[in-house]
Amino acid sequence: xxxxxxxxxxxxxxxxxxxxxxxxxxxxxxxxxxxxxxxxxxxxxxxxxxxxxxxxxxxxxxxxxxxxxxxxxxxxxxxxxxxxxxxxxxxxxxxxxxxxxxxxxxxxxxxxxxxxxxxxxxxxxxxxxxxxxxxxxxxxxxxxxxxxxxx
Amino acid sequence: xxxxxxxxxxxxxxxxxxxxxxxxxxxxxxxxxxxxxxxxxxxxxxxxxxxxxxxxxxxxxxxxxxxxxxxxxxxxxxxxxxxxxxxxxxxxxxxxxxxxxxxxxxxxxxxxxxxxxxxxxxxxxxxxxxxxxxxxxxxxxxxxxxxxxxx
DNA sequence: TTAGGTGCAAATCATTTGCAATCTC
DNA sequence: GAGATTGCAAATGATTTGCACCTAA
Numbered sequence: 001x002x003x004x005x006x007x008x009x010x011x012x013x014x015x016x017x018x019x020x021x022x023x024x025x026x027x028x029x030x031x032x033x034x035x036x037x038x039x040x041x042x043x044x045x046x047x048x049x050x051x052x053x054x055x056x057x058x059x060x061x062x063x064x065x066x067x068x069x070x071x072x073x074x075x076x077x078x079x080x081x082x083x084x085x086x087x088x089x090x091x092x093x094x095x096x097x098x099x100x101x102x103x104x105x106x107x108x109x110x111x112x113x114x115x116x117x118x119x120x121x122x123x124x125x126x127x128x129x130x131x132x133x134x135x136x137x138x139x140x141x142x143x144x145x146x147x148x149x150x151x
Numbered sequence: 152x153x154x155x156x157x158x159x160x161x162x163x164x165x166x167x168x169x170x171x172x173x174x175x176x177x178x179x180x181x182x183x184x185x186x187x188x189x190x191x192x193x194x195x196x197x198x199x200x201x202x203x204x205x206x207x208x209x210x211x212x213x214x215x216x217x218x219x220x221x222x223x224x225x226x227x228x229x230x231x232x233x234x235x236x237x238x239x240x241x242x243x244x245x246x247x248x249x250x251x252x253x254x255x256x257x258x259x260x261x262x263x264x265x266x267x268x269x270x271x272x273x274x275x276x277x278x279x280x281x282x283x284x285x286x287x288x289x290x291x292x293x294x295x296x297x298x299x300x301x302x
Numbered sequence: 303t304t305a306g307g308t309g310c311a312a313a314t315c316a317t318t319t320g321c322a323a324t325c326t327c
Numbered sequence: 328g329a330g331a332t333t334g335c336a337a338a339t340g341a342t343t344t345g346c347a348c349c350t351a352a
Contacts, residue, residue: 083232084230084238098270098274100280100283111274111278115270115273119266120289122265123249123251123289126263127251127260127262128294129253129260129294130292130294131291132251132290132291135287136286136287138284140280143279143280143281146281
């Protein structure tokens with residue numbers, strides 16, 4: 001159920017941010033933003049590249065990395081180091097929330113955690129690291145993989 | 152303050168585990184275990200390699216990776232994906248606890264979090280991922296780096 | 303004795319970089 | 328027009344692998 005023509009708020013938010021901060025809005029960046037603004041699959045750069053190439057066959061992987069890096073610099077994308085070796089990206093909701101990753105199929109989902117503010121306070125107090133940003137994840141086995149790998 | 156001759160409990164624990172599970176205790180593995188059993192610096196494989204070579208100059212990086220992987224497989228080491236590109240290891244305490252990482256110098260410290268059991272329950276309930284293991288980290292700026300990078 | 307382990311060197315794989323050509327503002 | 332951005336290809340850096348030799352059990 002994708003709204004093809006009308007810009008969604010998240011799209012527009014990102015486009016405005018790019019303009020406001022002096023970055024340039026290229027067709028490649030626009031296409032990537034439209035692709036990821038409402039994506040909740042936490043894709044890797046490679047996955048973004050593969051999907052983006054379907055509608056923009058000349059785009060390069062370097063540009064994908066470059067654009068994702070820009071969004072991270074703007075605080076509009078959240079890089080997730082959930083498995084060794086690959087970085088996943090959450091462009092939809094760069095605010096603090098938790099993730100669960102399936103040990104079996106690698107799928108990532110969001111979790112709402114009400115206790116995060118307490119954790120942040122406790123951590124700051126205990127370590128002297130001052131204001132601290134959470135990276136909270138859990139691994140388990142997702143319902144789809146349960147029969148295959150109960151561990 | 153290193154006890155040179157007497158085996159500490161954690162050393163012995165790991166040695167026993169290796170025997171019990173049918174793995175072989177090689178001199179390289181023993182040296183690595185003695186090096187890391189009480190280490191709280193959360194080193195990378197490369198760092199372990201560098202230190203280990205001081206007392207075992209012929210050891211190879213492949214063996215370091217191999218031994219760390221074995222300890223992870225035994226549940227006796229915890230791999231930490233805290234920054235993209237490198238895996239750090241905690242051999243001292245493979246049980247669930249939190250970490251803080253300094254954005255500026257990369258140093259990693261432990262944090263005790265009493266709320267983890269609640270989080271685990273909340274996450275399991277919300278996602279259907281069943282029993283879930285936490286990977287909880289925070290990033291901020293450590294006291295030593297505060298003057299240099301207040302952000 | 304013999305599978306598992308070691309060390310070396312080469313191979314992978316994600317990510318980064320150098321640079322000339324090409325665009326956005 | 329100027330400087331940012333692109334795309335390609337080559338470079339990097341962490342981790343893995345193939346393989347002949349070795350050694351713990």
